[in-house]
Amino acid sequence: MPELPEVETIARTLRLGSNGLPGLPGRTITQALVLWERTLAEPASQEFLNAIQGLTIQTVSRRGKYLVLEIPPFNLLIHLRMSGDVRIEPLSTQQQKHDRVILLLDNDTRMAFNDTRKFGRMWLTKNPERILDRLGIDPLNILLQPEEFYACLHPKKKMLKPLLMDQSFLAGLGNIYTDEALYQARLHPTLRANSITLEQTKHLLCAIQSVLTEGIARNGASIDWVYRGGTFQNHFKVYRQTGKPCQTCGSPVCRIIVGQRSTHYCPTCQPEPNHREV
DNA sequence: CACGAGACCTGTTCGC
């Protein structure tokens, strides 16, 4: 589930509250429960429980695919990986099947980190930069201009899709939005970054920002049984549309594996790179 | 350095 638009949606929900329950800022943590130890990347659970109890949450934000909760003197970083979700619930809610960490709050609510596949991680740290500084620029940062993006892309020999999904290059794109952005920019996923022009780079940046913005506007994408509330899955042009006609030209959408990830594209609108010219 | 395979996990869906 969680790429930039889904994480942004969850951050907004945690900030503003949901279902009539207030958001997290201003709430004091009365107690924490760790139900799956490995969810805590750091510190170990006993230290985590002792440290976080009694602290007050100040802000909730997002950086790349990380949720960032300011809880002075710490930051709580949360990465949802494949199946994580964070919810605000009444304190009386029954424990859900895949709840991994729960924070009990001072207003009879709780924050639950639920994660079926157990890949998600949390860090309670005084030095969030140590982790967040590894991330590349946020694609929605208004300071990101086509010329600068071109300067970043042009020296890279990697294929476009794995490069765009590299979080140290650009922070926020995952498998869904990368396929959708490359389709909108009419670029084949295996094109080498150093082979695309400034003009193509402008289209690509525009496409990336466009699919992310639409994803956020639709509260993200909900697929299968994981994550709920978003509707962007009803507007995919290529992701998981294998065999269906391209909305632009009618060619059947193709599925290939690139960088061990399922990849969807239109063979006509996104022509194969010509390897003789590389 | 680039790339691929494997690991980490549980659950659903597909093919026989």
Added chain:
DNA sequence: TGCGAACAGGTCTCGT
């Protein structure tokens, strides 16, 4: 109907 294989939004580590 049953059962194993394939597949799923992400990232890290290790080997070539």
